Amino acid sequence: xxxxxxxxxxxxxxxxxxxxxxxxxxxxxxxxxxxxxxxxxxxxxxxxxxxxxxxxxxxxxxxxxxxxxxxxxxxxxxxxxxxxxxxxxxxxxxxxxxxxxxxxxxxxxxxxxxxxxxxxxxxxxxxxxxxxxxxxxxxxxxxxxxxxxx
Numbered sequence: 271x272x273x274x275x276x277x278x279x280x281x282x283x284x285x286x287x288x289x290x291x292x293x294x295x296x297x298x299x300x301x302x303x304x305x306x307x308x309x310x311x312x313x314x315x316x317x318x319x320x321x322x323x324x325x326x327x328x329x330x331x332x333x334x335x336x337x338x339x340x341x342x343x344x345x346x347x348x349x350x351x352x353x354x355x356x357x358x359x360x361x362x363x364x365x366x367x368x369x370x371x372x373x374x375x376x377x378x379x380x381x382x383x384x385x386x387x388x389x390x391x392x393x394x395x396x397x398x399x400x401x402x403x404x405x406x407x408x409x410x411x412x413x414x415x416x417x418x419x420x
Contacts, residue, residue, distance in 0.1 A: 285385070286385040287324065288324070288328060288333070288351075289351065289355050289384075289385055290314060290381075291310065291314070291321075291324055291325070291328065292328075292333065292334075292344065292348055292351050292352040292355060293352055293355045293356060293359065294310050294313050294314060295310060295334065295342050295344055295348070295352065296344060296349070296352035296353070296356060297313075297356075298310065298313070299343075299344070304341050305341055305342045305343075306341050306342070307321045307322055307325060307341075307342070310325070310342070325342055328348070332345055332347055332348075333345055333347055333348035333351065334348050355384060355385075357392075358384040358387055358392055359380055359381075359384050361392055361395055361396050361399070362376075362379075362380045362383055362384060362387075362395065363376065363380055364399055365395050365398070365399045366379075366380070368399065368402055368403070368409060368413075369412075369413055369416060370413070
């Protein structure tokens with residue numbers, strides 16, 4: 271049983287890592303028009319060799335197309351997954367920003383939460399964000415409760 275749990279945890283970590291890679295690749299392509307191993311490694315704070323290994327596995331899995339020295343391109347499956355991750359990230363960032371929390375304060379929290387959030391939770395956060403934006407008085411009451419409990 272312990273082996274099953276450990277394997278499940280490894281799969282979850284692998285899935286989270288892939289999502290981080292897909293998110294970075296998509297962001298790089300959006301910002302620069304291309305994604306290179308060196309840029310992915312720099313943004314994720316890991317070695318180029320580690321990035322190359324993961325990119326090769328993702329290429330085999332059909333998430334990216336990779337040719338050495340030519341960069342990385344998302345496949346349609348990779349792009350679909352990347353867009354979903356980015357949507358979750360943006361929704362969480364927008365929600366936290368309502369309370370005056372900046373990106374630096376919430377970045378690590380968002381990076382952790384975005385990998386575990388299902389579609390129903392995402393819709394709930396989006397609805398709550400929309401409602402708080404429409405009701406500034408309610409938002410202020412919530413912010414006051416949060417600041418008095420800190």
